[in-house]
Amino acid sequence: MNSKYGKWLRLVGIAIATILIIWVIQRYGISQLHANVENLGVWAPLVLFFLRFTSVIIPALPGTAYSILAGGLLGFSQGLLVICIADLCSCSLSFFLSRQFGRSFVKRLVGEKFITRVDTLSQKHLERNFFLMTAFLMTGFFDFVAYAIGLTQASWLCFIPALALSILISNPPIVALGAGLLAGGKLLLAFAMLGAFALALLTGFLQRKQPIA
Structure with missing residues (x-):
């Protein structure tokens, strides 16, 4: 299966997850969802943590939808905390x-x-440039980048x-998008749109300068 097909697979996965989120919201309503989340207590953040964590360890699974969902269901602050911890781990x-077990x-x-x-x-020698490493970790390919850096000589x-900085910069706009769309926060939504646009520009720039498979 070539890389082009892999990109389509990720897009389809994201689309399915997004449609599912919209269907659940329309079926139960955002207020009812919030009430159910509160009743779940600590289990809701743990489930979202597990979903996001798994989507990074197995890069074929889409993870963006979980960031949006975390913002919508947990609110911006708690949702951002869950996603950031999941990404860091x-x-x-x-x-x-x-690094430990190698390419095979x-x-x-x-x-x-x-x-x-x-x-x-x-093969892009990201370990030689801290800011380039950080920039690649901020893109939608960060799950692959983490594996790739482990195969280099980077300490x-x-x-x-670099990972912590990239997480703190790239995650807030996506989580804010969920909080803005699902919870009706206009200020958060505006912030999310600007942040997402900046991240899209960064990804496009890196792909033009150093194409990602």
């Missing part, structure tokens, strides 16, 4: 698995159809600050 684990293990984990993307990213002490 999952990307750190991806780096560790890649990563290939078995992400699948043969996606290993080419990991290989391409690992853990170099990877973690």
